[in-house]
Amino acid sequence: MFELKVLAINVLVPSIISVIALWLCRPRNAVANLGPSERKLALQPAPAVREASDSASATLVEPPFSTVYASLLSLTAVAAIWAAFGLRTEFVLWPQDAWKRLPQSVALVALGGILTQWIPNTFIRWTLRLVTLVGAAIVIFPTGEAWQELTKDRSAWIAAMSLSSFLGWLLISYQTPRRQAVVGFGWIFLFASCAFLTAQSFLKVTEPLLAVASVVGCVSIASCLSRNSQQLLPAVAGPCLFALSVAVASAQFNSYLGLSNWLSWLGMSSPAMAAAVSMLVPATQDGQVRLTRWHALATVITCLLLAGAIVGWTQVAAASGEEW
Numbered sequence: 001m002f003e004l005k006v007l008a009i010n011v012l013v014p015s016i017i018s019v020i021a022l023w024l025c026r027p028r029n030a031v032a033n034l035g036p037s038e039r040k041l042a043l044q045p046a047p048a049v050r051e052a053s054d055s056a057s058a059t060l061v062e063p064p065f066s067t068v069y070a071s072l073l074s075l076t077a078v079a080a081i082w083a084a085f086g087l088r089t090e091f092v093l094w095p096q097d098a099w100k101r102l103p104q105s106v107a108l109v110a111l112g113g114i115l116t117q118w119i120p121n122t123f124i125r126w127t128l129r130l131v132t133l134v135g136a137a138i139v140i141f142p143t144g145e146a147w148q149e150l151t152k153d154r155s156a157w158i159a160a161m162s163l164s165s166f167l168g169w170l171l172i173s174y175q176t177p178r179r180q181a182v183v184g185f186g187w188i189f190l191f192a193s194c195a196f197l198t199a200q201s202f203l204k205v206t207e208p209l210l211a212v213a214s215v216v217g218c219v220s221i222a223s224c225l226s227r228n229s230q231q232l233l234p235a236v237a238g239p240c241l242f243a244l245s246v247a248v249a250s251a252q253f254n255s256y257l258g259l260s261n262w263l264s265w266l267g268m269s270s271p272a273m274a275a276a277v278s279m280l281v282p283a284t285q286d287g288q289v290r291l292t293r294w295h296a297l298a299t300v301i302t303c304l305l306l307a308g309a310i311v312g313w314t315q316v317a318a319a320s321g322e323e324w
Helices: 002-024 025-033 036-042 067-089 096-117 124-139 145-173 179-199 209-224 233-253 261-280 288-320
Strands: 050-051 058-060
Touching: 002 067, 002 209, 036 067, 067 096, 067 209, 067 233, 096 124, 096 233, 124 145, 124 233, 145 179, 145 233, 145 261, 179 209, 179 233, 179 261, 179 288, 233 261, 261 288
Parallel strands: none
Antiparallel strands: 050 058
16 A cells, blocks of 8 residues: 555656646747747757757757746646655654755756746856856755764765756757657666665655656656757756765765765766756757657667666675775
8 A cells, every 4th residue: 555655756747747837838838938930949849959961060959948837847847856755754844864954956957947947148148057056065065973984975966066067057058859769768778777876775765766767757758759959858868867966965964874976976967967967869850750769769768877887886885895
């Protein structure tokens, strides 16, 4: 009975919330909310990476998407994760245990992403988002006498949580919706492998990863079906990737297995690695079907290799009980 309750709260509820939000953000609503010039651009295919036939240089273009609907999707991710985590924390506003502040830290990241959408300067916008991620990482990092042993690695952990989320968020934002969908589906394998990692020592932060995977899965399906330049996945990528990083970090903080920090950092950064590989596959106006297949193949293989590495390393390290 408890297992069914866990599945309902961590999979069914987040999926329902995501589907409702995606229905509200369906293409005709999003386009109608854009200005005349943005609407004209949104109704045309706009590849995020354009490569000239005789040049290897590419220009990054972030297609327009209504800030109102992007904000709604960000809040959807927060609501889904908060609902899932409420099973463990009983919806306490500010828990004393650091790991229980996962929903609060995710909400802070979503708020930073929402408020910075109206900043036209790309560099300033992403710099502020990185600052928000660092602040959220500080919020989730445990403090007190019982955690003095973590003090020496405090800077490394904060950097790992914030940078891994930031890079994945940034790299996914400058790809076409179809490419984002492929990466999003690949990320599910990585969420599963990280769930396997956290389940070895701290199951309490494993369950919310099901909610993260559910949100990303629903949004990836919508991105795949989208025929315009909506940026659906980037709207939830920041909160979801940070939730992954916090879950993996919290499991390591509360683990007694002596697993290497590098294993956790690999799990946290794996979505960014997959997104980086996906960007290496060129996109041109010619041979779109062939290139799409190559992109999907490269992305899926990368995610499977990373997931396999995380699971394999976890099994060997947990069995030996020694830190690598």
